Amino acid sequence: xxxxxxxxxxxxxxxxxxxxxxxxxxxxxxxxxxxxxxxxxxxxxxxxxxxxxxxxxxxxxxxxxxxxxxxxxxxxxxxxxxxxxxxxxxxxxxxxxxxxxxxxxxxxxxxxxxxxxxxxxxxxxxxxxxxxxxxxxxxxxxxxxxxxxxxxxxxxxxxxxxxxxxxxxxxxxxxxxxxxxxxxxxxxxxxxxxxxxxxxxxxxxxxxxxxxxxxxxxxxxxxxxxxxxxxxxxxxxxxxxxxxxxxxxxxxxxxxxxxxxxxxxxxxxxxxxxxxxxxxxxxxxxxxxxxxxxxxxxxxxxxxxxxxxxxxxxxxxxxxxxxxxxxxxxxxxxxxxxxxxxxxxxxxxxxxxxxxxxxxxxxxxxxxxxxxxxxxxxxxxxxxxxxxxxxxxxxxxxxxxxxxxxxxxxxx
Ligand SMILES: [Zn+2]
Numbered sequence: 161x162x163x164x165x166x167x168x169x170x171x172x173x174x175x176x177x178x179x180x181x182x183x184x185x186x187x188x189x190x191x192x193x194x195x196x197x198x199x200x201x202x203x204x205x206x207x208x209x210x211x212x213x214x215x216x217x218x219x220x221x222x223x224x225x226x227x228x229x230x231x232x233x234x235x236x237x238x239x240x241x242x243x244x245x246x247x248x249x250x251x252x253x254x255x256x257x258x259x260x261x262x263x264x265x266x267x268x269x270x271x272x273x274x275x276x277x278x279x280x281x282x283x284x285x286x287x288x289x290x291x292x293x294x295x296x297x298x299x300x301x302x303x304x305x306x307x308x309x310x311x312x313x314x315x316x317x318x319x320x321x322x323x324x325x326x327x328x329x330x331x332x333x334x335x336x337x338x339x340x341x342x343x344x345x346x347x348x349x350x351x352x353x354x355x356x357x358x359x360x361x362x363x364x365x366x367x368x369x370x371x372x373x374x375x376x377x378x379x380x381x382x383x384x385x386x387x388x389x390x391x392x393x394x395x396x397x398x399x400x401x402x403x404x405x406x407x408x409x410x411x412x413x414x415x416x417x418x419x420x421x422x423x424x425x426x427x428x429x430x431x432x433x434x435x436x437x438x439x440x441x442x443x444x445x446x447x448x449x450x451x452x453x454x455x456x457x458x459x460x461x462x463x464x465x466x467x468x469x470x471x472x473x474x475x476x477x478x479x480x481x482x483x484x485x486x487x488x489x490x491x492x493x494x495x496x497x498x499x500x501x502x503x504x505x506x507x508x509x510x511x512x513x514x515x516x517x518x519x520x521x522x523x524x525x526x527x528x529x530x531x532x533x534x535x536x537x538x539x540x541x542x543x544x545x546x547x548x549x550x551x552x553x554x555x556x557x558x559x560x561x562x563x564x565x566x567x568x569x570x571x572x
Pocket of ligand 1: 322430431432433437439440
């Protein structure tokens with residue numbers, strides 16, 4: 161926020177959304193604005209449909225005097241679309257602005273088919289999901305996409321992804337926005353009835369790494385007070401997402417957390433072309449390969465997940481060994497970041513893997529780094545990436561500066 165007495169409507173919205181000031185009096189106090197100016201700013205937010213009076217009725221004012229009406233973010237004025245791509249499977253959803261899933265679909269979609277096909281297909285999924293959720297395409301304020309590779313968040317393009325052939329540098333934002341427009345075009349014309357064919361505004365698309373967005377979704381929904389949160393996704397590959405002080409920590413090139421390709425000194429060939437990567441010996445894919453070698457049919461992380469769920473002893477033994485490999489690397493991660501929560505997610509997340517992680521982690525890391533550390537499994541499960549992708553879009557669009565621009569564009 162800018163100086164005291166200079167808060168914009170966007171700043172006020174931020175205070176209300178984060179629950180830091182939810183009455184007119186509290187907003188005056190927090191910003192130093194006069195009662196009249198707070199009123200003007202709030203009027204703009206009401207006219208945009210972004211704010212509403214709380215259902216709880218008046219509360220006692222912190223300044224004394226008349227009880228105040230509480231204000232809240234109106235999460236029904238738009239919806240968000242989100243999708244989470246895994247190597248062979250994808251999920252997509254329509255969400256409210258506060259992260260509630262209104263309609264959801266999961267299905268087969270192979271990233272190796274390339275971005276044109278995959279994103280075109282996703283456009284169709286979104287169109288169907290909107291119908292299912294009972295919302296119109298023009299109610300969509302943005303799209304968030306989680307991908308299994310490193311992302312340059314400035315451009316929304318993936319950078320040399322080891323397991324996404326054909327996606328390097330591809331214009332994901334442009335293609336997905338176009339796919340969405342093409343698949344929903346017939347609907348947007350209906351009902352407006354003005355006859356003036358306004359050029360369709362391209363819906364904003366935000367792209368980020370899947371482990372980052374899973375971490376973001378899980379931290380916000382389950383551990384909002386944890387200032388250093390690490391999530392490790394162990395599926396076909398291995399990646400970590402780091403959330404520090406409520407924001408995704410990406411590093412200078414979006415490469416933070418890409419722990420799957422740390423060399424751990426084995427000679428197994430990795431999908432990235434190198435030998436001895438952590439992912440080559442401890443991912444769901446690596447465990448599946450070991451199982452297949454001993455005659456147990458498994459070809460992917462999700463096959464291993466099924467075997468673990470069925471209590472298969474060989475799968476559990478290999479998952480625990482993989483956990484130890486990952487735990488060894490995580491000892492360094494934990495020592496560097498001193499997180500409050502280390503969450504294990506993905507196909508291998510379960511008792512056996514967690515046991516292995518804990519064995520090595522507590523053995524290798526300094527006691528001080530792990531004294532207050534919770535090692536846990538995912539709470540949102542397969543929905544974590546969707547929830548994180550939705551939240552990324554909302555935080556981007558309603559951040560104070562962006563909110564101000566959008567209010568002006570709405571003419572309020
Ligand atoms: Zn590798």
